[in-house]
Amino acid sequence: MYIAMNRFRVIRGCEMDFEAVWRGRESRLLQVPGFISFHLLRGPEHDDYTLYSSHTTWASHGDFEAWTKSGAFRAAHERAGDPNRKVLHLGHPQFEGFHVVLSETASNPAASARPRP
């Protein structure tokens, strides 16, 4: 398994706009071979930005690489290059790719998420 993350330093006050861009995007990830899951994550707040991380899990590094060379990838990233788009984050997103070394998964996460007495 391979996890591709992009870290965004979102300008304070722009958080809702940033989330709206992601909510409004047309995702085609579900059709991409090897795609397992996507999460947009809101992290710690700093003085001048809130850290966000987009976080995509793939069956393998090869699946991720194949996607970055596909038309679906280009389509997903075309809007990001639009010069009329409002600047919502500081600098460029920082890419980090991770290989899964160890894994442990609850056999029934839904049960473990049940409210406890």
Place this chain on the structure above:
Amino acid sequence: MYIAMNRFRVIRGCEMDFEAVWRGRESRLLQVPGFISFHLLRGPEHDDYTLYSSHTTWASHGDFEAWTKSGAFRAAHERAGDPNRKVLHLGHPQFEGFHVVLSETASNPAASARPRP
């Protein structure tokens, strides 16, 4: 959903020792309410360290907080304080907690992970 991450800057050459510590640890996470999954991730290599991230997904931020106040948490972290333990990473791990804003999951990740013709 809430994801707790710790970023470790593992000294170059110590990667296998670092992974061995994690493989050898006695995890009790599967018994903890709200625990969904744990991954140890190996990230990008830098001049003097390799980035690793431990990555634990919880049903809620409250479940994570309850775990940090539990005996299971103390037991899991006792060994980390052992002064005789070999230093494998630069500085302290950097904690970052993330709230899940958006999610997309393949309905059948196993199928999407199948080799393609």
